Amino acid sequence: MSQSRATLGGILARRIAFFALFAMLLQLAIVFSDYYWNVGELSRLFVEQETERLAAGITVEESSIRYRLPDSVQQRYHKGDSGYVARIRAANGALVFQSCDAACEDRFLPTDVNPPDFWLRSLVPGKPLSLVGGRAFVIANQRFLVDIATIGDPSDIMSDVLWNEVIEHLIVPMSILLVLVLGGTLLSVRQALRPVRAAADAADRIDPMDSRSHLDFDQMPREVAHLAAAVNRAFERVGELMMSQKVLTSGIAHEIRTPLAALKLELGHIDDPRARRAEADLDDLVNFVAQLTALARLDSVDHGMFEEVDLVELTSSVVAQLAPWVYENKHSLEFFSQVESTIFRGAPSLLRDAVRNLIENAVRHTPDHTVVIVCVGNGTIAVEDRSPKLSPLHKSASSPPDSLGIGLKIVGRIVEIHQASFSTSRSNSGHIVELDFR
Structure with missing residues (x-):
């Protein structure tokens, strides 16, 4: 489920990107309509951008001025019949570049007039653009005046003007804003969800059988x-x-x-x-009722009662307690320990019930004079009945239910509560039931 569902950061990223793109499209329509129908503003932008392209070809050396027509305007100003003309003059009136004959000089400012930094005059109102204008540039501490004129704008430079304005005033700032807003939002969400993620991991580790279980929400929103x-x-x-x-x-x-x-x-x-x-x-x-009550009580076990338990000491105490009863029932009981101590965290009362049930089952369901051996290893407890006859302890699943079956259910439930394993096997001389707490 965690892999198939979208993350909160992903949802926010998609929604922010969607509304940002929607805002950009809306603003694009506003900017386009504002500039497209404003012929005066378009004409001003046309002169500014076109003269800037032409001025990029001016090179000032120690005592000379060189000019090379930039590639971006080569097609428009290389020929005189392209619909575009240009003239570049130095501050002293010297001609730097000219793409028109003497006839077009009448459209530009006279050479004896001190030119302003920017000038513009519309030849034909409306679109396509027909205008003449100029702009002053300072290059290497020298002033140059770039004049241009167009009739009908045959190369549709106006579209380039609009597109440059969209890039400069819409796409670039909106992209920066989108990256900052999106990055800041995702970072904020990630930091805000960090304690929530920690709480989710803690919730996975919560033991529902432990009443002390709780979530720490001090750092959460x-x-x-x-x-x-x-x-x-x-x-x-x-x-x-x-x-x-x-x-x-x-x-x-x-x-x-x-x-x-x-x-x-x-x-x-x-x-x-x-x-x-x-x-x-x-x-x-009485024994049957006690087992039923014990089985029902296991469903409400609280893991908060778990503590450090020495399995050797616990098992030996159960064996010592049951030894008189075992001998009264004409059986014998032996206890062995392969280790001095083996520590396990669990409920002592439940572990005693499990060992007691196994010993009692081995006594009740084996012939007289059977030897019951209890052995404790490293994290294991094994109960073996050394009898040549088949014990009801190991009947098939088709056997009718009896008190023995309930006893095994109790043992199995106790083992499950302790997250241990429970196995039965047949030996050469009898049967072995082993509890593994490792």
């Missing part, structure tokens, strides 16, 4: 911080729900255990073999 605060409130409500579910499951377990204990007490007063069988069935029922 106000609008995004409001969303982060709402997420934190949602996690607080989840924590409250988990706590209420714990209370509910504990209450259910207490309410069921009490009448069962009373029933067992009453059966103890009856001296009859059937009462003994009923007590055994009642014990199985």
Whole structure:
């Protein structure tokens, strides 16, 4: 989803570029209409740009003036019948360049007149342009007067004039503005979204089973911080729900255990073999209810209860606690540790339940005198029953559900909560169930 959806920076860039281009087109229409219908302004720009092109060919050396017609105006002023004429004079009246005969001199200013810096006269009103004008230039501390004239503008220089104005007053400034605005906007968005990106990465790492989980929104913009605060409130409500579910499951377990204990007490007063069988069935029922309650309680586990646990110490304490019960059921229990200690972060009560369930299952579903071996390795706990007969612990999936199946579900859920692995295998002398917390 993150790859298919557009980024906020991309959306802003496209929209800014779209509206900037729209503004440029609108301004282009305004500039074009303003200049196109203003013949006087077009004529002034025509004289300014054309005389500047002609003046670019003047070269002043120590005691001489040289002129070479620029390539950009070569076609217009090389021949006298092109519709364009020009004359360039020095300050002392010396002729530098001329592309017309004596007849066109009548259109220019007389040589005995002190020329102004700029002059313009329209020959025929309207378009195409027909005009005569001139402009003074100072090159190498010498003053030159460039005069030009056109009749009908046959080469459509007016279009070049319009295009130069569009480039100079529209495209260049608008492009600079677009780059600055777009770059500044993207940079601002990137900086503003930096804490949001960090919060998104933190949200990916959030444990929904940990009521202490929250998002830090101190550096976020106000609008995004409001969303982060709402997420934190949602996690607080989840924590409250988990706590209420714990209370509910504990209450259910207490309410069921009490009448069962009373029933067992009453059966103890009856001296009859059937009462003994009923007590055994009642014990199985008590164990079944306890497993159901434990399985329901696992759905509301809070990872905030996790702490550093020594698996060797924890497993040995469970073995020591269950040893008398194992011997009473005509089984034997052995404990081995391949390491002195192995530290793991988890919930001690849940880990004890997992080991206890595995040992109890191995005792309940194997023949008498079976040896149950509990071995702790580097981040692993293995429970093996050394019995030549096939244990119900490893029945196929088609076997009918019983308390053993619920016990394994409890173990599997505990392993899943701790993000560990759970595997069963057959050995030469029995069956092995291994919990791997590495």
